[in-house]
Amino acid sequence: LPKEILKCRYCGFESLGNRYYWRCPKCGKPLIITYEDFKAPTISELRRAVSKLSSIWVFSKWLPQVSDMVTLGEGLTPIVRKVLRGVNVYFKLDYLNPTGSFKDRGASLTISKVLSLGLRSVVEDSSGNAGVSITCYGVVAGLSVRVYAPKTSLRSKLDLIRALGGKVVETKDRYEANVKALNGLSENEVYVGHLWNPYFIEGLKTLAYELAIQLGKVLSNETYVLIPTSSGGNLLGCYKGFKEAIEGGVVIDLPKLIAIQAQSPAPIYEGFHNVKLNYEETTLADGLRVKNPPRLNEIINALRESRGGVIIVTDQEILRALKALLKMGFIVEPTSATAYAAFNKLVDDGVLGRGDNIVLILTGSGLKSINDLLRWCERQGSYT
């Protein structure tokens, strides 16, 4: 098995995976993961692996080493193809993960690593889904878990964290959650916040592996992959996974990665286009509230290399998309619906047309907001 190396691309710091770092201990920048003796996956290796139908750990040959796997059957999620407005749309149903969001891929790997290193307490900051996910895996591993979350989070998500046995600390907003999580860290606690955590991204790359076997030659540099993006973990994970799948000959070329953001905050849009927007903060896309993603540079580089970009969508567009997805049977939350709203924009703008291929990552389950769904569906006309 390959052995992972935690690496800082800014100052050159390197460490074998036998100690947990959430950022570079020398210069404070985000870390990435590379491997000694990494052999990229081939198509037959991937096919054989997934036939076990168990979890992302079927890919353990290409993941960091752990002595304990904390798994709840995350990953290996289905894909559904539909022809919509002449376009081949591939929906990746990553909301069908154990706790109802794609975060489970990252949480499973992170908690497994933390447990393997003998650590006992983790701290996360989250607007909801990552908090649920880290809590769930953390509690299964016997760790103590504390989650800092904005008080505007969905009540049902915070209650679920509590039901699972996590401690919730409510904060003024998403920014304060991040600050307090870091400031409140005691000696024996480890910060696993997905904004920084390199293992989180490494778990998320399995999503690209799956798309590689599910879609094969459909993935080219003309294919669009739309990813709702807040701190960028999913996008960076996909970027990394696709690069490795290309190396192994499973995919021909890097698809166009498109980050989807709400009307505000939209730091990736602003950074990519070097502008400053002045919209009201989204009230619907509760998962897209990160204002200062620490990996902004990495994200912009991945978007540029893939010849992709950023799309922002308004709350009104999100609501319309949410209702449309529900009528297609995809029970997702507003944050996921941003991807479908962006797809419609691309067709409206003539960027996408008949015969084009597009992948929409549906990231979070609507069952977590089941008590709001009917209310949203019944809302008529404009949304403010």
Added chain:
Amino acid sequence: LPKEILKCRYCGFESLGNRYYWRCPKCGKPLIITYEDFKAPTISELRRAVSKLSSIWVFSKWLPQVSDMVTLGEGLTPIVRKVLRGVNVYFKLDYLNPTGSFKDRGASLTISKVLSLGLRSVVEDSSGNAGVSITCYGVVAGLSVRVYAPKTSLRSKLDLIRALGGKVVETKDRYEANVKALNGLSENEVYVGHLWNPYFIEGLKTLAYELAIQLGKVLSNETYVLIPTSSGGNLLGCYKGFKEAIEGGVVIDLPKLIAIQAQSPAPIYEGFHNVKLNYEETTLADGLRVKNPPRLNEIINALRESRGGVIIVTDQEILRALKALLKMGFIVEPTSATAYAAFNKLVDDGVLGRGDNIVLILTGSGLKSINDLLRWCERQGSYT
């Protein structure tokens, strides 16, 4: 592709699958499905099929013929192994289906068939999950859907049916839901109720196919498979799927099928043991409320042939099991927790011991009752 035959084992009626029957048009008994030229699946065929990671339709070679597949990525759910009290416990996470329950396997096949036959309106009776599932697939297919459900159903499930676009008719209890669904049937409507519907069972057999590839030789006549059972569709589907997997050489022998019921109603327990119980109706296991399963004889035969049986569990045991599952990270509903409660009984009674293998089917998601989970978890001591 093999062609299915609808068959009545009571009067000998047979029909090719070009017309929909919910029961035998000659004698009124439940129908089963057989095939012309059925070739049972082999292990390599199953492995190749599931590597596509899409849906139960990877098994279409062994399913009824349809011209339109209505799929939301149902099936191909993960399995997680844990050693608990010395026993190898395999959790089949069938709650990770598109609408949050195993019913999606049956609904996908049923709605696909109904659509392929050119029918436009379906009627279902359900305590919740089947109603959500049939509505979701029905609406995707463009059908009109009416669901009769007891007014004691979880509000969140009924709201979800409405949000998806289904019509809910609330009834006094589960029995009245069934009676009214049948009485209210108009000329151009078709009754797809899972208590009778032979296609439902045919879709559910894919669960056994998956267990066959996931567990292989672990499945023997010493292995227990615990299935929460109301009208018996899942149990009969598993029975059929295992028989076919044995025919194809994927599984060696039929595992012991164990039906799990609540304290009341427990018609399968009563029928199997030929007794009459007198307990209070369950207030927790909302999915186990069928009092007169039309396929009772078939169920009892499957249990006997597999040398299995029936276990009943009390509400107090269900609540304890639900909390324990949550601490293991399995976010399920009380109906699913019955399986874990029954597992504990088998160990307590010395039936199961060190090194034994047991499969627990976790049937429904806890996210649908997300607003009740915390309340249940906080409930101390005894439950009434």
